[in-house]
Amino acid sequence: MDGMVDENGTVDPLAPSPPPVAISSVQSVIQPNQQSVIQTAANIQPVLGKGNVILVSKPNSVIQTPQGSLHALQVINVVETTASDDSYSDDESPKKRRDLLTRRPSYRKILNDLGGGEIAEPKVEQTSSEADSELSSHSIPYHTVIPAGAIQISSGEGGQSIHTLSMTNSGTAGAAIVQYAQGQEFFVPVMAQSGNITSGGGEDQARKREMRLLKNREAARECRRKKKEYIKCLENRVAVLENQNKALIDELKSLKELYCKQKTE
DNA sequence: ATGTACGCCCGTCAGGTTAG
């Protein structure tokens, strides 16, 4: 996975990269058998666009990828001189392009682009036993609409253990706080005898609102969790890039020394 | 002990995005 540098110069390791432009003839920055240490890549400039990634074949490098020694170079701040706004189709209107540039993709989109890899997506719908087994292992509160009263949820493989949930203020109208054994609390609308949620006037509306709030509450929690993961990922990416940068500087330094040595001989 | 600042987490709302 290759990172992306946005307009502000911040690294976005999870941002989807445009299709890479594989250019095998591009010279690496460091070529032991070349006369110059630094090789310009003037021959490829016309194909470069902002956001393009060039895979550079570079043997003997300190950075090795699973694909060999392909390096992904992110091209940024390339001045667009050829295309005016008139040349874009409706889908590429300046506004839309600006939106694409300024809006960071949602965490879900980022994760989808990752192939559903790094951050586990909890199931949306699950049975109470499934949910409770998740509770047991991750301490993630499971929300569901349940009738007021004593609640026991079997959990674990084959339901070996029973978790007891105690409800506070369940006698009051509106809602109850369900307390999970590990200290997690969550809100559950109280069901009346008929199965409807008691809410005074506009029962259906109140029930819908409660459901919406409940879902949004969970969504917010999930969103924050993903955001944390994302930030952690960014921090890891920074560490990796700093190491790579250091290694490249060292490599350049040693090759420069070698070059100067050969020159004086 | 009390007050204050700070950080963290949470629930809610609003508005944008996505999926059907």
Added chain:
DNA sequence: CTAACCTGACGGGCGTACAT
């Protein structure tokens, strides 16, 4: 088009560190 989802912003509660 619309319902569902996602996420930034906001305000509040709580715990901790520090000064008084």
